[in-house]
Amino acid sequence: MRVATVTRVYFNWEKRPAIAVAASLREMIRRTLDRLHPVPAEIHILITGDTRIRELNQRYRQIDTATDVLSFPDGSLLPTGLTLLGEIVVSLETARRQAAELNHSESRELHELVLHGVLHLLGHDHTTDSGEMDALEIELRGELV
Numbered sequence: 001m002r003v004a005t006v007t008r009v010y011f012n013w014e015k016r017p018a019i020a021v022a023a024s025l026r027e028m029i030r031r032t033l034d035r036l037h038p039v040p041a042e043i044h045i046l047i048t049g050d051t052r053i054r055e056l057n058q059r060y061r062q063i064d065t066a067t068d069v070l071s072f073p074d075g076s077l078l079p080t081g082l083t084l085l086g087e088i089v090v091s092l093e094t095a096r097r098q099a100a101e102l103n104h105s106e107s108r109e110l111h112e113l114v115l116h117g118v119l120h121l122l123g124h125d126h127t128t129d130s131g132e133m134d135a136l137e138i139e140l141r142g143e144l145v
Contacts, residue, residue, distance in 0.1 A: 006040040007033050008082060014048040015092040021107050025114050028144045032118050035140075037085075042078060043121065044087040045114065053091040068094040069113040071120035088117030111145045 007030045011022055025045070033041055046052075050066035058064045060072070074086040090113050092106075099109035116137060124133040 006082065008042040008080075010042070010044050012044070012046045014046065014052065017047070017092060017110060018106055021110055024107070025111060028111055028115060029118055031144055032115065032140060037122055040082045041085050042080070042082045043085050043118070045117075046087060046089045047092050047110075048089060050091050050093045053089055053094070056089055066091055066094055068098060069117050071117040073121050073123070085118075085121040088114055088121065090114065090117070108145060112141060115140055115145060 007026075009022075009026045009029050011025075029043060033039075053068075053070060054064065054066040056070055057067050060070070068091055070089040072087045072089070074084045076084045078084050090110065092110075095109045095113055096106055099106045102109070119133055119137055119140075124136065126133040126137075
């Protein structure tokens, strides 16, 4: 029997989803990391709005528009022995719009965006690979979302 890797996920809720999603997001992240990065890890997640994510997108990517998700990889070894994989920032306002456009729940959209962010924290990059991240994300969505 395989023992699950220690994973800590910390949330900062500047905006609150309509339903509680922290437990299911933690479980999805734990299962993703168990599969792809079986090293004790910590991830920080900020759920915010369009104004804040636009500011971050401008500051760090020089793109002056709101986006759905940003990822900030880190990799530092923490005093706890865990590796800080980084921070994921999600705009709840954009997630809600996308969920409505795609005709699925806010919860599902948040899970898909956080999964996307986790893959970026693990070093995957759909802008430079040949479709590997997209394929992996679709596979993981089928299993975990």
